[in-house]
Amino acid sequence: MSQITVNEAIAQAIAEEMRRDPAVLMFGEGVATKRGELVAEFGAARVRNTPLAEGIIAGTAAGAAASGLRPIVDLLFAPFLCFAMDEIVNSAGKLRYMSGGQFKFPMVVLAQSGAGWTVGAQHNHNLEAWFVHSPGLKVVMPSSAADFKGLLKAAIRDDNPVLFFMDLALGYQAGEVPAGEQLVPLGRAATLREGRDVTLVSYAKTVHYCVAAAETLAGQGISAEVIDLRSLKPLDEAAILVSVRKTGRVVVVHEASRLCGVGAEVAAIVAEHAFDALKAPVRRLTGPDTPAPSSWPLEQAFVPQADAIVAAARELVGTREYA
Amino acid sequence: MQHSVQAPSPLALLETMMLIRAYEEALVGIAAGGNAPGTCTSVGQEAAAAGAVRALAPQDRILTNHRSAGHLLARGADPGRMIAEVLGKRTGYCKGKSGSLHISAAELGVVLTSTIVGGELSLAPGVALARTMTPGDDGIVATFFGDGAACEGVFHESLNLAVVWKLPILYVCENNEWQAFVHRRETMPMAYVRDWAAAHGLVAETVDGNDAEAVQAAAARLVARIRETGEPAFLETLTYRTRGHYEPDDQSYVDRTELAAWQARDPIELLANRLRAAGRLDDARLAQIRARVRAVIDEAVAFANASPYPEPAELFTDVYA
Ligand SMILES: Cc1ncc(C[n+]2csc(CCOP(=O)(O)OP(=O)(O)O)c2C)c(N)n1
Numbered sequence: 155m156s157q158i159t160v161n162e163a164i165a166q167a168i169a170e171e172m173r174r175d176p177a178v179l180m181f182g183e184g185v186a187t188k189r190g191e192l193v194a195e196f197g198a199a200r201v202r203n204t205p206l207a208e209g210i211i212a213g214t215a216a217g218a219a220a221s222g223l224r225p226i227v228d229l230l231f232a233p234f235l236c237f238a239m240d241e242i243v244n245s246a247g248k249l250r251y252m253s254g255g256q257f258k259f260p261m262v263v264l265a266q267s268g269a270g271w272t273v274g275a276q277h278n279h280n281l282e283a284w285f286v287h288s289p290g291l292k293v294v295m296p297s298s299a300a301d302f303k304g305l306l307k308a309a310i311r312d313d314n315p316v317l318f319f320m321d322l323a324l325g326y327q328a329g330e331v332p333a334g335e336q337l338v339p340l341g342r343a344a345t346l347r348e349g350r351d352v353t354l355v356s357y358a359k360t361v362h363y364c365v366a367a368a369e370t371l372a373g374q375g376i377s378a379e380v381i382d383l384r385s386l387k388p389l390d391e392a393a394i395l396v397s398v399r400k401t402g403r404v405v406v407v408h409e410a411s412r413l414c415g416v417g418a419e420v421a422a423i424v425a426e427h428a429f430d431a432l433k434a435p436v437r438r439l440t441g442p443d444t445p446a447p448s449s450w451p452l453e454q455a456f457v458p459q460a461d462a463i464v465a466a467a468r469e470l471v472g473t474r475e476y477a
Numbered sequence: 478m479q480h481s482v483q484a485p486s487p488l489a490l491l492e493t494m495m496l497i498r499a500y501e502e503a504l505v506g507i508a509a510g511g512n513a514p515g516t517c518t519s520v521g522q523e524a525a526a527a528g529a530v531r532a533l534a535p536q537d538r539i540l541t542n543h544r545s546a547g548h549l550l551a552r553g554a555d556p557g558r559m560i561a562e563v564l565g566k567r568t569g570y571c572k573g574k575s576g577s578l579h580i581s582a583a584e585l586g587v588v589l590t591s592t593i594v595g596g597e598l599s600l601a602p603g604v605a606l607a608r609t610m611t612p613g614d615d616g617i618v619a620t621f622f623g624d625g626a627a628c629e630g631v632f633h634e635s636l637n638l639a640v641v642w643k644l645p646i647l648y649v650c651e652n653n654e655w656q657a658f659v660h661r662r663e664t665m666p667m668a669y670v671r672d673w674a675a676a677h678g679l680v681a682e683t684v685d686g687n688d689a690e691a692v693q694a695a696a697a698r699l700v701a702r703i704r705e706t707g708e709p710a711f712l713e714t715l716t717y718r719t720r721g722h723y724e725p726d727d728q729s730y731v732d733r734t735e736l737a738a739w740q741a742r743d744p745i746e747l748l749a750n751r752l753r754a755a756g757r758l759d760d761a762r763l764a765q766i767r768a769r770v771r772a773v774i775d776e777a778v779a780f781a782n783a784s785p786y787p788e789p790a791e792l793f794t795d796v797y798a
Contacts, residue, residue, distance in 0.1 A: 179610070200610075204638065205637055205638060205641065207634040207637070209630065209631050210599055210602065210631060210634035210635055210637075212599075213596070213598075213599025213600050213603065213631065213635075214599070214603035214638065215603060216599075216600050216603060217588075217589065217599075217601060217602060217603020217604040217607070218603035218606050218607045219603070220603070220604065221538070221588070221603065221606075221607030222607050222611065223603075223606065223607045223610060240593055240596065240599070240631075241596075241599050244591075244596065245589070245591065245593070245596055245599070245600060249579075249581075249589055249591075250796070250797070251574055252571060252574055252575045252581075253571050253575065253579075253581045253589070253795075254569070254570070254571035254572035254575065255572070255795035255798075256571070256581060256582075256583040257583065257588065259798070260798070289796055290796055290797065313798035314797050314798055
């Protein structure tokens, strides 16, 4: 096993898949400039700079995907997805169904979001739930270098459009990545830590805060299970329910705002299918319903931190003791 | 690869246009009877569809919009499967999941019919890119859209990308004067969409869109050029939508004088009269064609009516590959 950063894991995944399959190509604003090693190995036809026009980048990917290629497009920062919503949601997501299954759309859309770079609201917006709400799409948002690599490889091989969100703060974070071919299947959560008293469900950057919180909680005699969803669509409902049936308590943590967010879905799934196992109400810790601020302390306050997770978990465990 | 796209005989062009007209009139009737959703017809625009589609070779691809019936029929689509699709039947080209607005037929090279105005323009470069990256493939892509779509930003994005990436696309703008219920005079400062296209550095032509032979000749010329250079080209067909935006539509907003002027230039009559004058068509021959077209459409309607609806379980299929 080697230690590589998330950015390196992404680069490895793309290069390996392009090597494996000549139908894989990549384009976007500055892609060929920033990924010179890919141009050198695969040529200018397969690694392309585009005009500054996100709609046509995504639409071209959809058209290419429907015609036998497997494009990866880099749309840079997630808020720019607003320019590409039509092509991703109305075309890539719907045309398979509308054509009665005549076409498939094997494409990957990369976008960065999340606090950590103090870039402000027009470059930082966690809008993954928009795409989860759109039929025909898949949505991935990993937290570790190994998962970035394994999930991106799986996304490139998937025959459906995949939104692949990269949390900005994780780019330079290093992690163990197994050598060789390691695919991480879409739609399967990872249980990062086993526990008995409370389940912490999260994805992307806040997974790490959950792990830190679980350690603190362990020191206080509370055993927390940590689940990293990794894929938001398909969502690993079974992993959530198995854990809740074991612990009876759930804290869902994400950086995107709360209303109609992924946390709301997790809470609803638990209420629908494991209500009898619940010993306390489900708690959600999320970003606020505000644009993301730029100033560092405000930006940090925007993201649910480990101490808030610890407090929420303690409250839930307390609910049982004093109920 | 060699292509000998036979210039279609004028009689074949005429019959194609008559088939399109009969198909759409049949749908108008079905819709009026309450048995189908209102569709967007292309009555008055048949020459543009027949002329351009028949300039393409079998390996070429087509992307179109909500007014797609003419393109599909000119390409050889089965009217029965098309009406079945409109009626939501399982035998339709898209198993009843498209309806009249988004029919695509992979087997005919008709991909990705979009009814998001301009959607076809955003997908076309990708389809063309795939062609350029497939060794030995010299197929081109033709995409059909209206003057309304040309007002969408993606029109400019699409043309720009096609030019800088040298993508083999024939852009066919069917300028029918209307953008739903708005005359294009209100929304476009210029007389021709061609001028916008030319500004992107494409070869751009305007042609009388009611003259099927002129459209066919212009399209064939541009298609040959695209195949030779690999670069995109733009063809604007000047025509008119003589029925409403969709069925039913009382057209109360339409200038009667303008409508009458265009009706007097009906593309089917235009070609029929020309052929008559040249001694290539007489009443008996015309009646023969009309009867043949009628029979095809009657059979198509009967097939569609007799076809089953999809099972409710079909709701969940074809979402993911
Ligand atoms: C993005 C989008 N906006 C609006 C509409 C509603 N709409 C459907 S057809 C149409 C008019 C399109 O005009 P044009 O592109 O000139 O094509 P035409 O109908 O004249 O053939 C409109 C506004 C739509 N389908 N998609």
